[in-house]
Amino acid sequence: MVSQDDRKPRLLRADTGDPIVDVLHLATSMWPRFVGLQFRRPLPPGHGLMMVPCSSIHTMFVRFAIDVFFVSAEGAVTEVRPNVGPWRIVLPKGPAHAVLEAAAGSLHIEPGTPLAIDLKTDTVPSRLRFLSGTVNAAPKENEQC
Helix, strand or coil: CCCHHHHCCEEEECCCCCEEECEEEEECCHHHHHHCCCCCCCCCCCEEEEECCCCCEECCCCCCCEEEEEECCCCEEEEEEEEECCCCEECCCCCCCEEEEEECCCCCCCCCCEEEEECCCCCCCHHHHHHCCCCCCCCCCCCCC
16 A cells, blocks of 8 residues: 555655655645645654755744755755754745755755655646756666666
8 A cells, every 4th residue: 555655755866866855745836835844743764855946944833853954946955954942933044945844853954955846646746847947867886887
């Protein structure tokens, strides 16, 4: 039987194809972006929330610390804010098109990391097209071309 999480998209490194987030929750309209992680339980390891478009966040009514990753319109991580506690407002130092939130310490992503989305479907919603680039995974050493 296929679980609901098996149908959710994944977030990958665009340069290697390695998974970053196994279960990606999406907030692409006003209400889901506003609610975000408020009043929820902490995200389990391997889960993340991507809010698009989004250029800043708050953690009002979020009951746990999160890591915040600002993402450019080109799909690259531009800034990382680790371990943001409840009742904070987080603004990026530069422009941001989207924000990825995950449980504090659960992801290891550096600024400059290119991201791609695996939607598990052929249709890419317009708000996620900035993440729909080709994954440029190089062949691994002992892997045949």
